[in-house]
Amino acid sequence: MTDDSFVSIRNLQHYLYCPHRWGLINIDCSWAENYFVTKADLMHQRVHDPDHSYVSSKKRVLTAVPVYNDALGIYGITDCIELVRDAQGAAVEGYPGKYNLTIVEYKPRQPAKSDFNHEDAIQVFAQKICVDSIFKCKSRGVIYYGDTRRRIELPLNENYESYFSELRDLVSQVRDDTIKGIIPPIRKGQKCGGCSFKDMCLPQLSKGGKKQTFLDYLNQAEQAEDTK
Ligand code: SF4
Numbered sequence: 686m687t688d689d690s691f692v693s694i695r696n697l698q699h700y701l702y703c704p705h706r707w708g709l710i711n712i713d714c715s716w717a718e719n720y721f722v723t724k725a726d727l728m729h730q731r732v733h734d735p736d737h738s739y740v741s742s743k744k745r746v747l748t749a750v751p752v753y754n755d756a757l758g759i760y761g762i763t764d765c766i767e768l769v770r771d772a773q774g775a776a777v778e779g780y781p782g783k784y785n786l787t788i789v790e791y792k793p794r795q796p797a798k799s800d801f802n803h804e805d806a807i808q809v810f811a812q813k814i815c816v817d818s819i820f821k822c823k824s825r826g827v828i829y830y831g832d833t834r835r836r837i838e839l840p841l842n843e844n845y846e847s848y849f850s851e852l853r854d855l856v857s858q859v860r861d862d863t864i865k866g867i868i869p870p871i872r873k874g875q876k877c878g879g880c881s882f883k884d885m886c887l888p889q890l891s892k893g894g895k896k897q898t899f900l901d902y903l904n905q906a907e908q909a910e911d912t913k
Pocket of ligand 1: 702705
């Protein structure tokens with residue numbers, strides 16, 4: 686695998702959220718901020734600084750750890766990796782003893798109807814594949830939600846086979862679309878609630894899977910105004 690065919694986990698995260706948005710960012714080189722993007726950036730500032738690593742009586746916490754997996758061709762930076770002493774655990778270069786490793790991903794908001802989004806679990810699973818191959822371990826993964834201040838354990842080891850197969854297909858899809866320079870169409874049923882690209886992407890034009898022209902959209906908006 687060549688260096689330029691490696692896919693970043695951030696890229697996978699964008700694709701999981703919305704393939705069309707991934708295309709706008711990576712193929713069209715567009716970007717747009719909104720309240721949610723800024724809030725997530727602020728929340729990650731601390732954990733994306735390796736100087737914020739710390740040690741307590743129970744654990745050692747490493748922040749902004751670069752990780753990769755050569756076999757799958759992915760790389761990224763974890764928010765945190767927690768090391769807890771365990772004689773049966775893995776060796777970590779630079780630290781004496783052996784440890785159990787837990788990946789911690791920070792998210793601003795917990796989903797309203799579930800403990801975690803499936804897409805977030807796949808993102809952390811990609812980090813796990815990297816961490817496990819580097820440290821020769823079987824790491825765990827949790828999400829910490831800023832709004833509820835809760836940690837949720839993800840079923841990464843329990844769902845290993847199905848998550849791995851999904852991740853492998855995803856990496857291959859992102860790599861193919863990157864090479865071909867494709868911006869994927871808007872997915873049917875795509876949720877656009879907090880997306881910062883709404884004004885640029887105008888998902889209303891593809892409502893119900895039907896393509897509308899921009900003129901159709903303007904006419905509808907005009908009619909809606911007239912009936913007010
Ligand atoms: S507005 Fe919706 S369809 Fe458009 S990029 Fe954002 S999430 Fe995707």
